Structure formats: C-alpha cells, structure tokens
Amino acid sequence: MCDNHCGISLLSIPGKILGRVILNRLSKHIHDIGMLPESQCGFHAGRSTMDMTFTARQLQEKCREQQRKLYAVFVDLMKAFDLVDRTDLWEILLKIDCPTDFVTIICSFHEGMQASVIENGEVYPNFEVTNGTKQGCGLAPLLNVIFFSMMLQVAFRDCNLGILICYRTDGDLFDLR
Numbered sequence: 722m723c724d725n726h727c728g729i730s731l732l733s734i735p736g737k738i739l740g741r742v743i744l745n746r747l748s749k750h751i752h753d754i755g756m757l758p759e760s761q762c763g764f765h766a767g768r769s770t771m772d773m774t775f776t777a778r779q780l781q782e783k784c785r786e787q788q789r790k791l792y793a794v795f796v797d798l799m800k801a802f803d804l805v806d807r808t809d810l811w812e813i814l815l816k817i818d819c820p821t822d823f824v825t826i827i828c829s830f831h832e833g834m835q836a837s838v839i840e841n842g843e844v845y846p847n848f849e850v851t852n853g854t855k856q857g858c859g860l861a862p863l864l865n866v867i868f869f870s871m872m873l874q875v876a877f878r879d880c881n882l883g884i885l886i887c888y889r890t891d892g893d894l895f896d897l898r
Contacts, residue, residue, distance in 0.1 A: 732830075732858070736830075737859070739826070740830065740858060740859050740860055741859055743823060743826055743827060743860060744859050744860050744863060746823065747819065747823060747827075747860070747863060748863060750817075750818075750819060750823075751817070751863070751867065752766075754817060754818065756817055756867070756870065757866060757867075757870055758870055758873065758874075761866055761870065777793075803852065803853035804852070804853065805852060805853050805854050805864065805865060805868050806852055807828075807831055807851065807852055807853075807854075809868070810854075810864060810867075810868050811824055811827075811828060813867060813868060813871050814827070814867070816871075817867070817871075827860060827864070830855065830858060830860065831854070831855060833849075834849065834850045834851075834855065835847040835848065835849055835850060836848060836850050
C-alpha cells in the first residue's frame with residue numbers, strides 16, 4: 722500500500738537510554754511551563770482515558786442543560802506522526818524555551834532518516850524522509866502532542882466560545898464549600 726510507510730526508529734541501547742533521558746526532561750519541562758492543555762490526559766500524571774470519557778459525558782449533559790448544540794469531531798491521528806513538519810517542530814520547541822541542547826539532540830535522532838520501498842520483492846533505491854517523527858522512538862508521542870497542542874492554541878487563540886464545566890481535582894466530591 723502506497724500510504725503504508727513511516728520512519729521506524731532503530732536506535733542502539735545507548736541511543737534508547739539517551740532518548741528516555743531527553744523524554745523525561747522534556748516531559749518535566751512541558752509540565753513545568755503548563756504548555757499542554759487539560760484535554761491531553763494521557764500526558765498528565767494521574768489521568769487516563771476514563772477522565773476524557775467522563776468529560777465527554779459531562780459536556781453532553783451541560784449542552785442539554787444549557788440548550789446548546791454540541792458538535793463532536795473525531796480525528797484519526799494514525800498518520801499524524803508522518804504529518805509533523807520537523808522544521809516547525811524544532812521552532813516550536815525553541816519557542817517554548819526548550820534548551821537548545823535538547824532540540825539539537827532531538828534533531829539528531831531524526832537527521833539522515835531514509836526509507837526504501839519494496840514492491841513484489843523488488844527493492845527500490847533509498848530516499849530521504851524529511852517530515853514526521855520516528856515511529857518507535859519514545860519521544861514521538863510527546864513531540865506530536867506538543868506540535869498539535871501548539872496548532873490548537875494558535876487556531877483557537879481568539880475563540881471564547883464553549884461550555885463552562887466546573888470541576889474539582891482534590892477528590893473531595895461532597896465538600897461543596
């Protein structure tokens with residue numbers, strides 16, 4: 722299938738360890754600056770898909786209470802890893818004050834990435850892959866979330882529409898003070 726391709730990370734053990742160290746530090750940096758929106762439960766400690774299911778349910782109920790229309794859009798991000806423009810990603814990382822050394826190391830994981838096509842047993846010449854994050858690299862999910870979160874922040878910068886949902890995160894559900 723022509724659309725069935727993406728860069729696969731084949732890192733050595735030391736490369737995987739370095740990638741994990743960078744991932745941990747980048748995650749801490751992103752958490753410290755509060756860059757990721759609340760909707761990214763998978764990247765916030767102590768949250769899960771169940772939280773998002775609960776939120777969707779609450780959103781439906783609030784729209785009914787307030788007699789407002791609700792439009793739900795589901796995006797298949799299966800190919801999202803291949804869509805990320807690397808140059809823009811490096812700029813975004815620098816804009817959110819990631820240390821230049823981090824960005825340089827992350828760039829080095831992606832430089833020189835090549836792919837090849839095999840069709841009916843015939844191997845075609847290698848070609849350079851210049852966009853997307855590496856499938857199999859531990860950094861890829863976080864890099865994609867950072868990229869798409871910034872896109873959403875820009876897209877909804879001047880938007881004040883929505884449904885207000887008040888919530889508590891302290892676990893004390895019945896203390897209404």
